[in-house]
Amino acid sequence: MNALTIGKLAAATGTKVETVRYYERAGLIDPPARTDGNYRSYRPEDLERLRFIRRTRDLGFSLDEVRALLDLAAQRDRDCGTVDKLATHHLEEIDRKIADLTALRRELAGAIASCAGGTMAECRILEAFAPSPITDKREK
Amino acid sequence: MNALTIGKLAAATGTKVETVRYYERAGLIDPPARTDGNYRSYRPEDLERLRFIRRTRDLGFSLDEVRALLDLAAQRDRDCGTVDKLATHHLEEIDRKIADLTALRRELAGAIASCAGGTMAECRILEAFAPSPITDKREK
DNA sequence: TCTTGACCCTGTACCAACTACAGGGTCCAT
DNA sequence: ATGGACCCTGTAGTTGGTACAGGGTCAAGA
Incomplete structure (x- = not known):
């Protein structure tokens, strides 16, 4: 019901539509559900994820690093030392x-x-x- | 004579052989003479030119800017204000x-x-x- | 209902500035 | 004559997207 088209998702995150599709191809966001007309249909969680991606990209992390950060963030019970290490390494760079x-x-x-x-x-x-x-x- | 193979030229300028060939394709250096065995044969002047390219690249100029700089440098009688402008612009960047x-x-x-x-x-x-x-x- | 225009789809090609092969040929010292 | 270092062309990959082409979908206005 509060599903988003790719255009809305892109606009809400300051991303281009092509870039969102590129992120899907690159494996940073999951292929979303499709409507009857074969349009991509995004959930609010997807918006959060894309926001995170944009923010970390803006901070200069590579897509590989963003992927790693996303994977880490998903393991909520693990120690966050790895995140610190990744961020510190990036700071050094x-x-x-x-x-x-x-x-x-x-x-x-x-x-x-x-x-x-x-x-x-x-x-x-x-x-x-x-x-x-x-x-x-x-x-x- | 003092002709150079591509490998010597590359080594003398800290460039990879592939990069020298790439510069040739990109029109930054002219296709050199060839030996009987079809090897590229460079003259000392080519070494100077490649040195200039490497130096300006190291200073962060784009290949387009390097090309412009080379073109300007060839017009020995013209005023060097354009070079100053190019360099100053690059400094601002x-x-x-x-x-x-x-x-x-x-x-x-x-x-x-x-x-x-x-x-x-x-x-x-x-x-x-x-x-x-x-x-x-x-x-x- | 029909049409228009905004949006969406896939697939491909392009950008910088190289870098890395693959699959050959050449050169020279031993 | 043989082995290894070098050279050749041509093509594809890298990063992080961007730009079409050639179509399909959708909602609103006439």
Whole structure:
């Protein structure tokens, strides 16, 4: 009675319809019941599950990690240490990414700062990208 | 002569052989001359060009941007303002990525910090991932 | 009742930027 | 002459979706 079409489900979670079907194919959500006209028919629980998926995806977890998190969450009596471990590992990855980007930012900013205009031939930015001038593509 | 096989070229730039061939297909490097045995034969200039590609890729430029940079660098007499613009734009994107990751990091760290152990059923991390149906204002 | 338009269905192809084979051919040292 | 390291082409897989094409369904308005 409060069944949802795929369009409603998608809209309620800020997901595209194609993405919901993709998640079904990817095994993150179960194939739902169908109506007489072969439309997918979702229950409120499916909405919760999709919300969880979206949230964890937004936090940068991979689909594999989301799958693992969903599996873990289903085992209500087990210790939640595994979840903590997964989340902590992911946090470390984020930290690594931030560190990488920060280093890269510094390099690029340095190259840009060294540019004093002029022609390509004397461009400091290009120089920072290449130890010596780049060769043209070979002409036939 | 000082001609290079694809393997030497790849090794000299920290690239995989397949990636070099991919760059050729993608039009970043010209199809090189071939030996009698149909092996690709690279010149020192090709090494320079590949080095430039790797360096800019490492700095996070897309292949399209790298292509643009290479095209610009070839026009030695033109003003290098376009390069500056491209690089500055890329720097802004990096800043955006760092900001996004930092926000995300804070959220995730908060969720992890709230975990006090126990079972999945009472896991604060999972709770943080599953927003209640009532407070379902969607965040990005 | 008929029609229109919004929605839904499956299946396939496409994106970046590679990476990984499979099934061959070449080169060179022993 | 043989073995192993290298090279060749061509195709398919990766991640996380997105975009059609070519149809079917459904509810409302004329």
